[in-house]
Amino acid sequence: MVLNCEEEFPAIVELVNIVNFREAMSERSNDYDIAFIEGSISRKEEIRKLKDIRERASVVVALGACATTGGLNCLKNRFPMEEVKSIVYGKDAGLKIYDTIPAAPIDSIIKVDHRIHGCPIIKEEFLETLKSLLMGKTPFTPNYPVCVDCKLAGNICVFEKGMTCAGPVTRAGCKAVCVTYGRICWGCRGLTDDPNISAHKETLGRYGLAEESVLRSFDLYGGYALEKGRGKKNA
């Protein structure tokens, strides 16, 4: 998504000096002020790398669902790591290079200053965050559920259409794009700061979901947060 900012890059490079961008350039320097970090943590050596970045950068921004919530990768945390490895790598699973730890968002290891949520992220939100940081302004990150974005978009509620969705407990900011195009919200932007999980379980039950499916419906992106107790207040 960041690489899709072709139109904005000329203006961006007038304002900042990009020194390290693994997917876009070969030169690398470790002298930087702002670090955007993508991806979840799933290997021990990444912990060291993360801490190193945190020491160098004055501002750390988690970029994308994997970095902010742990993402889909956290689904593997339900199984023992040995089992996960053998499913994926078969007889090579024992090799050191495939060592893995339960997946986690980066703020489980280091302090994160700002978050750009979503899978995928929204280009405009990345640009807004960058601009806000350059102006010394706190980037705007919605802390309200996707229901707000749905109403602003004029959508008929997914539940009215006889389906269920994660929207009522999921952080908005996506303009409810999935629902607008006829699908449901899967929760890719993670939970809001204070989601009413027990209410949502009850709602899903009332709309015909069995208990196991209710729990599964949180797993896709909200698994790590719930496991660590966010939303527990209301669970």
Add this chain to the structure above:
Amino acid sequence: MMDFITKKGFRNLAQGLIKDYVFYGPVTKDGFPAFSRIEEFSQLKLSQTPSHISAKGFLFPPKETLLRFDIEKGMAEGVADAEKQVLFGLHSCDVHAINLMDRVFSYGKPDVNYLKRRENTIIVGTECVPDEYCFCASIGTMTVDEGFDIFLHGVKGGFIARAGSGRGRSLLKKYASPSKTKRAALKELERLTEKKKTLFKARLDIDDPSLLPLVYSFADGHPVWEKIGAVCYGCGSCNNVCPTCYCFDVRDEVSMDLKKGTRSRVWDGCTLEDFAKVTGGMNFRKTRADRLRHRFNRKFRYLADRFKGLFCVGCGRCSRTCLVKINISEVTNEILRASKERPLAVPAGKSKG
């Protein structure tokens, strides 16, 4: 003015307005009534029950630019764009809601953006029947006498068309060939209105709704707030579908070179967690119960005191949209029950309800 227009006259009216103006009216979206831009007559689907989201967004858009600025030049200029537009197929409650919004946006320093759009908006109302959440009959908004240009009531062979403004009268003449309404049609309308009163499943247990501000003034400690606060998502849907919720947030956006920008307002809602949060992270209404109590008080008490009129028009949209079944008429009835157990000091001359 009670004119009669035939079905053909109706069609000509709608088609004429669609052709000559930016036209918003009821359509069927995913099988449900919704307001949308309409460019062809065939899209128009008059709905008897309320749209899930009110039509307020056409006068008070979900996101609206208020200001353009240039940081280098130190320049800022107001933006107030308002095309001539038609809002077609509003129900009585919706027109009442717009009359309330007019008061809000004219109060104090008049809101140029809203008022300019309002002035450029032709409103055509249509008759309705209540769904399971409607309770306008309990709140005095089942019929409407002002705030529209034309109001249409379906009767045998066509519509009774009431013109609510000079503009409405000329539009009827221009497009719909109105004729004098026959006595039988007027009788039929009377009958239909009487029948409508019997169709409500939801109602408020109060005879005189003007006492609701007083009733609510004793309800701050009522247990219902904790009860509904426990199940509330804090999702703001009740605010966003409401035709009289007008709160907004103001946000600035700048160009990539950080030199120019715009200031916009975006719908906000008092049931959202961050609504009453201030610098430093303090929150005036931390719990969902606090926030719901605030919203209900805005509808039935605070704004009624300021603007002399209840800010709930009984459309039932908030009850319908609420996934955890917080129902505005049921909550109000719970409060009314408590007030009956402990009678209020009622001003002289008013019934106790």
